[in-house]
Amino acid sequence: MLTLHTAPLLRRDRVGEAVPEHAVLVGGDRIEAVGPLAELTAAHPGVRVRRWPGTLGPGLLHDGPLPPAPTPRERVHALLRNGVTAVVAEHLTDPLLRAAVDRSDLLVLPVAVSAALLPGGRADLAVHRVDGVCLVTVVAGRIVHRRA
Template identity: 80%
Template sequence: MLTLHTAPLLRRTPGGEPVPEHAVLVGGDRIQAVGPLAELVEAYAGVRVRRWPGTLGPGLLHDGPLPAAPTPRERVHALLRNGVTAVLVEHLAEPALRAAADRGDLLALSAAVPPTLLVGGRADLAVHGVDGACLVTVVAGRIAHRRA
């Protein structure tokens, strides 16, 4: 099923120029299109549209040790609550932590790669509010965190 994720502002990279009224079309675990919301709604009639407050952009890369928490699962969830969808593999040395990251579909990268929204790329997205708090994290096309 195709889903359009949209917010008042969209950034293709974390520090990129925000553009209004744009959206990301997700099919399965891939980005199918990125562009003006009105054009995508017209081109994909009947598509499910998820409207989020804040700024939509790529999921973030975490390049340090994972936050402390009682269990590996909670350490991974702490990342998801911040919009993180990828982590450097060097910080997943513990087998239980690596397993939790794999279950959460976090990308384990051997080198830092700047996150960006690319057609054909994995659908890793995050929405941040005006206060900087993460409202939604989408990992490989599925909602992995939604702020209550």
């Protein structure tokens, strides 16, 4: 099933200009298209639309030790609550932590790289408020965190 994620502002990458009335079309774990909301809605009638407040953009990369918590699962959840969708492998030396990351589908990268919303790319998205609070995290096309 296709899902259209949209917010008042969309940022294709972390340094680019945010644009209004744009959306990301997700099919499975991949980005199908990124563009104006009206065009994507017209091209895909009946698509499920998720409207989020804030700014929609690529998920964040965490390049450091994972936050402390009582269990590996909670350490990973702390990342998801902040919009993180990828981690650098060198910070996952603990096998239990690595297993928790693998179960969450976080992307594990050999080195830090900048993320962007590109057709054909993995559907790793996050929506943040102006104050930086993460409202939604989408990892490989699945909503894994949603602030109530």
